[in-house]
Amino acid sequence: MSSYTQESAVTVLGLGPMGRALAGAFLDAGLRTTVWNRTPGRDRALVERGAVGAASVAEAVSASELTVVCVVDYDASDAVLRHPDATAALKGRTVLNLTADVPDRARDSAAWAGEHGITYLDGAIMTPTVTIGTPAAVFLYSGPEEAYRKHRSSLAALGGTQTHLGEEIGRAAAHDVALLDIFWTAMAGYAHALAVARAEGVTARELAPFAKGIAEILPQIFEAGAEDMATGTFSGEGNAITSAVSSMAHIVHASERHGIDAGVMRAAEGQARRVIGLGHGADGFMRVADMLARQARPGGAGQSAE
Template sequence: MTTHSTTPVTVLGLGPMGHALATAFLTAGHPLTVWNRTPAKAAGLVARGAGAAADVESAVRASELVVACLMDYDAVRGSVERAPAADAWAGRVLVNLSSGEPGQARAMARWAGERGITYLDGAVLTPVATIGTPAAAFLYSGDSGAYDSVRAALASLGGSGQYLGDEAGRAAAYELALLDLFAASVAGLAHAFALARAEGIDPVDFGRRAGGTGGLLTAMAPAFGESLAAGNFTGERATIASAASALRHIVAASDAHGLDTGTLTAAKAVMDRAVAAGHGADGYPRLVEHFGAGRE
């Protein structure tokens, strides 16, 4: 491939994230070609010097690095199928930054390989506003040769990019697990505010206090990983039994106000399984193994 500053790049898909990726490449000086099902979305980029391809095959042929950021893996596959000519992909790398499941990433890698397409899967871990800045973060997995060939160009997206190995589904697996944490945390935050409001607590004051409690996760996450790796589930600082007791009070208070307790009762069920299995005196990391229990 050509150098970082001159590698031609094509971006397929100009939703908010795709547009941000394209803007970062253009700002970094890459010759840029874009394609979107709605051509009007390319107007601002074209005004800055990007080329707008009339179809996917033209977009692919224009660049050595093709970055897809579409709704999902099906959309990527459907778009790529619009450039069926084998020679259209010769010497090119397809980097898929669309969100999806690990199994879909692995299937996409197989599908691409069967068609002679050099494929790299990836995940964007930070919001649109971070793209092109030091705060951006990306994960990549799949063909190591592909990653080496486009690594310098991908650096134009800002922040840090980490390669996780040849297993194509690894980046998607990390992304979903991290989104799992975020989604559950947001649901918990919203429920906490609902309970606080039901009790007449000022939301601004509660928000300040909640920030400190939420910050505990920053310290807990690395400790969780270390405990799981070592198989050490000591409950010296906090136990599952005490957490289960506190959760019963939260559920009761929420029920008293008529609040939805679905997420709370689901969490309580996991803790109850752990206690029933004799792990009540263990620390929170022990709960991980109980998410696979009781699902027959």
Template sequence: MSTNHAFPSVTVLGLGPMGRALAAAFLAAGVRTTVWNRTPGRDAELLVSGAASAATAEEAVAASELTVVCLVNYDASDAVLRRPEVEAALKGRTLVNLTADSPDRARDTGAWAAGHGIDYLDGAIMTPAPSIGGPEAVFIHSGPAALYERYAPVLAVLGGTHTHLGESIGRAAGFDIALLDIFWTAMAGYVHALALAKAEGISGRELAPFAQGIGAILPPLFAEFAEDFDSGSYSGAINPLTSGVSTMAHVVHTAEAHGIDSGVMRAAEGLTRRTIALGHGADGVSRLAEVLGRR
């Protein structure tokens, strides 16, 4: 593999599916790449592609100007990074943390990095490992703008789009958590719908095209409800809560008649009825977010 000297050297800590995909993308772009993983043996294909293997995390960090860490959560990354020998090796270098966790953990890690003389960017990967290196990949970052701009060219070889969301360290994790909230709530609704449909003699394959149609109407609603929420209008012109709660009750009744647990929908129905009781029945769905956010 020929080395592209236009890019700084990079170390990748963590060689799960995502970490291996990151390292492979750096190597494909000719970036001098060192890899390390807590469990040996996951770097074989990367070594064939030209990666250098480090025996320890501190050796790996010392090999490169830029270290990218991607582990399962911050408990795992803390166990690797917050050791005196690794902290000493990172001092004066740059760490980009693409480990998924909560905003408060990101802020805590940013404070730890600052206290040890480590330049730090936090981030998240919003697409699965096979997207890395291709146009579908989506990365979000937060931290010092000048630091992000310095390393944006080498991060860009990971493919897709990269967005710097601001200098506050926790912003990328905040976006990540909010977007995961959408994904997992939607998936919970879909698997509940599959179970309900089966109980009514409808196969998943029969339901799927209509489910995709429901999904297609959501993007414009997301934009509209966001505007309603930010402006405080909470418009119920399309579907007031008094109308929506009736259909929620129908879902709960039908599912529970088949013995299907409906805890998620019952929670949504309960929140909606509470919001109506507070005098907001003529408002739209965005009012629920305001009620949820009340202290």
């Protein structure tokens, strides 16, 4: 039996794969769910499961105190939310924008919402559609804590781990871009590694078990790197950056010998050599992070002292 009352309601705007997964999780949890999508017809399966299909954005947001938005980017969410009819209907209600974009767009949208009497939360979904509604889902939120607490029981329908990161509205997006930086850089590295391996006669299936071994040592390296950034230690006792540069050069040479573009590794090697040029050759690789962070323009929102 659902723990939600019949009065529990949520609206979902945007019915791409992730939007459909979000709406489905709300339905499965027993929340009255209203859905809308710019392209007609995408709500059919959800309506058959019990969702209410709205004919307009204004109708959709009027049906619930909480509206969850999940579209391709903030250009798309602005086009939906800032339509005069939608803006008027949202006054006094809460928007949770789970659309992925950069932190400044979240801050701009929060400012707009405040000018129109709309409570605004931002969020990031850190796991694939298949995890939504399961214990494996991971959601990050930022913005007014009171609003998050008010809707936390409804958001629990989405499953998994849910973390409110603080009142500063850009924090969820900041985590999102940083974490996706790890993911896509790693995926680019793996794709490049498979290409180099094949050029040397090593199949992807042969390499994969050893690639998994590399992935398994990363958590402790991540923890140590975070400690380096927090303390400014950057010890190179185990592997000085001069040694790292040597192995990077080997990768570049092996790649380019086969005519494989080594631009990503050349960029990483270049950063490491700049650190050495600054007199930090005995330090560990995380000195690169310190160097890059020091290049950031001062005064950025949410900028920490680390």
